Amino acid sequence: MTTIATIRIQEADFDIAREIAELTKGRRDVGAVVTFTGICRGEENGEPIAALTLEHYPGMAEAEIGRHTDEAMSRWPLTGLAVVHRVGRIAPGENIVLVLAASQHRQAAFQAAEFLMDYLKANAPFWKREESQKGTSWIEARGHDDAAAARWTKS
């Protein structure tokens, strides 16, 4: 069976159950599906926020995620991968990003999902702007996101 890799960038919310079903339907070789969902927090650095607005670089965002799903598939024995990233205005409690990794056994699925999220955070061209009582401001990148991505680099 082939490995399915789905990459979507969209304004609309996603349905996790439906995405899992896409990776497992009609197959008997899938033994594990790991899902990660990133959700908009209601506060940043102790300050309440009204919403986030996500901007992305169309074309490059899909290409960059694709390079990472390709690498994940070359590193782990996966049966499927899906990355869905939302853009536009997102309110606290709403979904931002979904990563699904499917494999015959759990280890590969856990590792691939974590690898993809670490790489997405540091390398996928998306930017978050927050709205709060003070106005709007761009969220600054965190050094530990780069460090999290770097630990997957093969020496």
Place this chain on the structure above:
Amino acid sequence: MKVKYFAWVRERIGISEETIEPPEAVRTVDDLIGWLSRRGETYAYAFEKPKVIRAAIDHTHVKPDATIAGAREIAFFPPMTGG
């Protein structure tokens, strides 16, 4: 070549993309940042901390010393905060 700007780089410059023809002496991404910075106050503000700025050529991340020869599309943006 086409140049695109994102997030606060775009806001500071005031446009999201443009077509430019830099002189031949502008060979690298770093050179291009310097050349753009001299185009006006909005550019100087956007590129005031060049070490913070990330760049991509034709949808691939590149370092400041990357050559821009043959590039169709160059993008400048702040460190990424997706996910």
